[in-house]
Amino acid sequence: MPELPEVHTTATILNKLLKGLVIRDAWSGYKSVFHKGKSNIKDTAYFESFRKKAKNRKILSVTRRAKNVLINLDSNETILVHMKMTGHLLYGTYKKNPKHKIRNSKQILNSKKGKIEENWGKEAWMPVEDGPLKDPFNRFIRLVFTLSNGKHLVLSDMRKFAKVCLLSTSALFESEDLKDVGPEPLVPAFEFRKFKSRLLKRPSGKIKQVLMDQSIIAGIGNIYSDEMLWLSGIHPLSIVSRIPKIKLRELYKGMITVLKKGINFQGDSTSDYRNPYGERGEFQHKHNAYRRTGKSCSKKDGGMIKRLKVGGRSAHFCPVHQKLFTQSET
DNA sequence: TGCAGTGTTGCTTC
DNA sequence: CGAAGCAACACTGC
Numbered sequence: 318m319p320e321l322p323e324v325h326t327t328a329t330i331l332n333k334l335l336k337g338l339v340i341r342d343a344w345s346g347y348k349s350v351f352h353k354g355k356s357n358i359k360d361t362a363y364f365e366s367f368r369k370k371a372k373n374r375k376i377l378s379v380t381r382r383a384k385n386v387l388i389n390l391d392s393n394e395t396i397l398v399h400m401k402m403t404g405h406l407l408y409g410t411y412k413k414n415p416k417h418k419i420r421n422s423k424q425i426l427n428s429k430k431g432k433i434e435e436n437w438g439k440e441a442w443m444p445v446e447d448g449p450l451k452d453p454f455n456r457f458i459r460l461v462f463t464l465s466n467g468k469h470l471v472l473s474d475m476r477k478f479a480k481v482c483l484l485s486t487s488a489l490f491e492s493e494d495l496k497d498v499g500p501e502p503l504v505p506a507f508e509f510r511k512f513k514s515r516l517l518k519r520p521s522g523k524i525k526q527v528l529m530d531q532s533i534i535a536g537i538g539n540i541y542s543d544e545m546l547w548l549s550g551i552h553p554l555s556i557v558s559r560i561p562k563i564k565l566r567e568l569y570k571g572m573i574t575v576l577k578k579g580i581n582f583q584g585d586s587t588s589d590y591r592n593p594y595g596e597r598g599e600f601q602h603k604h605n606a607y608r609r610t611g612k613s614c615s616k617k618d619g620g621m622i623k624r625l626k627v628g629g630r631s632a633h634f635c636p637v638h639q640k641l642f643t644q645s646e647t
Numbered sequence: 648t649g650c651a652g653t654g655t656t657g658c659t660t661c
Numbered sequence: 662c663g664a665a666g667c668a669a670c671a672c673t674g675c
Contacts, residue, residue: 401655476670478655538654588654
């Protein structure tokens with residue numbers, strides 16, 4: 318779920334909560350997960366070295382780069398967390414509950430068929446103050462940090478897409494994970510001229526896809542790209558090099574407006590985003606395009622929101638006021 | 648009941 | 662190099 322405004326909200330709250338605390342220990346429930354690819358705590362050996370390095374380190378700050386949460390330690394190392402689709406960083410008091418049987422829908426189905434799962438009854442964590450487990454978060458706790466104030470920072474991740482790794486802080490932005498990430502859209506130095514030149518790295522690309530390309534601009538995903546295109550009146554299939562400069566200016570302003578609005582409303586909980594306290598954001602009540610298929614466009618131009626696939630993702634737009642630019646300006 | 652759809656990214660193939 | 666398609670996983674909703 319998390320795009321820039323959601324990750325920003327999470328990182329800002331965690332910075333206040335965690336600054337100055339010490340990580341006493343780390344636990345991972347990812348151990349049995351087959352994982353190919355680069356360093357990640359889903360790899361058992363990697364987790365053990367991760368745990369040793371994180372143990373007894375003080376948290377200096379929690380920041381954000383693109384859609385990554387960065388937990389900066391006093392050892393010149395940084396824990397990078399990418400929440401992907403269903404990751405949640407939650408803060409509270411948790412306890413290990415070895416008696417509790419964590420089951421997913423497949424395991425429940427198998428138990429009805431009389432099959433016994435190998436992982437049945439494996440150790441799990443649950444919140445102390447919330448009583449019974451509440452889905453979908455507490456059933457999917459994959460990583461737990463025990464903190465020096467007795468509280469915990471946990472990563473809940475139903476679909477197991479989230480990535481967590483430990484990197485050198487001073488070489489963070491040269492790391493494989495971050496070196497190809499585009500500029501941050503909300504820093505003042507990212508002026509219109511730079512925005513335009515970044516987009517033009519994909520001159521023949523469809524604008525919706527290019528906006529979501531993390532190597533072009535950091536932090537924009539499906540929801541906010543739909544919203545900024547709606548606001549600036551540009552059809553998602555428009556070809557970057559065919560969009561007139563005046564419309565690109567509107568898109569630049571729309572991008573900033575929409576992302577800041579997302580942050581002001583503490584993110585978007587259309588699906589299941591929660592901040593570290595488990596609270597929803599409010600941006601889902603402010604949509605003009607995303608998931609409004611069949612509803613009338615609030616521009617009052619008679620348009621009805623349509624949906625189509627762009628690069629494998631759903632795009633929502635108003636076919637009346639969002640102009641399609643595919644021909645060169647003469 | 649079954650299958651399409653879900654916020655993200657990375658790998659493979661062409 | 663870039664673009665497209667699919668895989669990673671588990672659930673919801675039509």
